Amino acid sequence: MIVPTTTELSPAARVDTLAAQTGRRVALVYEGSTYGYAALADQARRLAAVLAAGGTTEGDRVVYLGGNSVTFLTTFLAAARLGAVFVPVNSRLTAPEVAIVLSDCAPHTLVTEPEYRPVAEAASPGSARLLSVPGDPAATAGEAPPSPWETLPAAAGPAPEPVHCGPDRIAMLAYTSGTTGRPKGVELTHGNLWWNGVNQDMVATSAPLDVTLVVAPLFHTAPLGSFALRTLMRGGTVVLRRGFEAGSMLADLETYGVTTVFAVPAMFAAVAAHEGFAAADLSALRTAVTAGAPAPASLIERYRERGIALQQAYGLTETLFAAYLPADRIATHSASVGLPLPYTEIRIVDPAGDLAGAGGLPPGERGEVCVRAPTVARGYRGKPEATAEVFADGWFRTGDIGYLDPDGYLYLVDRRKDMIIVGGDNVYSAEVEQVLARFPDVEDVAVVGVPDEHEGESVVAIVTGRAAPGPTGPRARPALAELRRFAESELARYKLPTRVVHADRIPRNAMGKLDKPVIRAALADRDESVFDAAAAPAPTPAAEAAPAPASVADPAAPWLYTLAALPPDEQYRLVFDAVVAGIARTIRGGRAVVAPEDRLQDIGLGSLAAVELARRLGDTLRLRLPSTTLFDHDSVDALVRHLTARVVAGNTRPAVLDRLTDFERAVRDAPADPAVRAELRIRLRGALNRLAADEGPLVPAPAGTPTDRDLFALLDAELGPA
Structure with a gap:
């Protein structure tokens, strides 16, 4: 189906419309501050005016380097307003890695948050305009950066009217993670993004009163296009967090009555492990979607016990979401990533065959997953050969190995590039990982192939887990023989690991996927330090800048x-x-x-x-x-x-507080029997404990001048007879 070219798909124009129709409706909650649609549109128009004044025009690339923020979204809207191409850069990349992206996309302007300026300076090709902006537009401006950096002026001229965005206009360049080589810029059009929203609405409706929580990095297409953008285009509210913290995510789900949320399985697992998960009110949560890595059956069950259907989805940067598991099918198809979305075709083909004209393999037979849909990107920027290799006749070769069951459900087996060939036989690492993950006390597992002089490749398993209790104390972590015996009933002998590496951690990328290139390189170099706990990546600038969880109260007023x-x-x-x-x-x-x-x-x-x-x-x-x-x-x-x-x-306290000072003096000076004085002190202490348990603040008050008789009478009245 083709969208008529007269259809206006500009997200900037849509936000302008919502601002005019319902400007006070909350569009965005960012770290405790709220922005109505009118405020969001104003911020985007201001930035668009600044970009236009600097020469940005249709087709120019506008790069954003920073974390999750208001400015991330307003830069996307400002670029769309000018017909420019938005390029979000992975904020975790090093300067040399960013330089590869910038060299490929040839940006006109780099919009950069202050803490990322050193990376941008080191990576910039030198010809790009450098614009330093705070992630929060209302943040107090710091010291002006040195030339050639520019900052947003206090006032900007009028912004141009939104450029018409038809379905074929490029909206953004989304760079692949580079886990299989140099990153490639995926050209996603406004039509791709629009159809992605339509596809999702057919299986998980988004409405104007919806509240979507975004904790995953926005430089990925799932949290940006499939959740944040889709919600904004429909007039809903996006609760945006700078980074992920399990307690904060759980508090946000409850406090804001979140109706839709996306997170990778590791994030959902951390929330489920939080001490407040069982008691949290999550009744508003209608749609919880996970992707990027397989969700364990135990995690799906944990959320099912709370009345939440944790739904698997499948997609790539080049296809956006392509399959989705309906909530009512989780119990019967929990291992599946879902059914093809309404306007999406999925075909399983011979990995060694040509894509053009290739017929689909029968149900149950494993092959390469191919996708055809209006959400499929038009290709890779400046790489015609790479484009021709995987794009043909509207189809895209995903590089994933999987199969369709007779009812059309898609099951993934492995990445084609992760396939291990042992003596001519194919071993799908994901299949081995799924079996080993069920071994008692194994918490995480990765399986890769390493060169073998006899078989071509051999299977190596890297596992994390704790030492299990035994009859005579903790027993050692599972040995190779134990893992092989455990798996031999489900896996052919050639699929069983021939070596096991015990690790404190297994490298994963920003979306929680196993970082297989890093793992293979470490094994090839005989350097297993990447599996040590100390090798965990340092907090990114975004994480360091993240504020305290929402549960921390603001300071009390001094008065x-x-x-x-x-x-x-x-x-x-x-x-x-x-x-x-x-x-x-x-x-x-x-x-x-x-x-x-x-x-x-x-x-x-x-x-x-x-x-x-x-x-x-x-x-x-x-x-x-x-x-x-x-x-x-x-x-x-x-x-x-x-x-x-x-x-x-x-702050109005019981009358006894007005007399406590004099009462203490009377007890101290009274010529009473020592036993009486001791009893009075015990009773006084009890009174103080009871008052201290009161939730209100204790307010010092001037002492009066009562007589001893009055004080003792007051004590009896307050505490009763001894």
């Missing part, structure tokens, strides 16, 4: 515990200032000045922003505020008066 003693006007002013500061931190791009008479609904408060502001004010004022607090008051003035009364009331 909080003395508010009750201040004049009413001063009480009001302090709480008003706290509310205004909370609004400024929560609603980025909102009004600069807030007055008491302003209606809360007029200052840009959508539903999620109101919930976030209530949480923030509760932290600042040390109050337990329901999430509906902002909806219960019409104006800023009404909210401030309510909060002031709550704080003052919370």
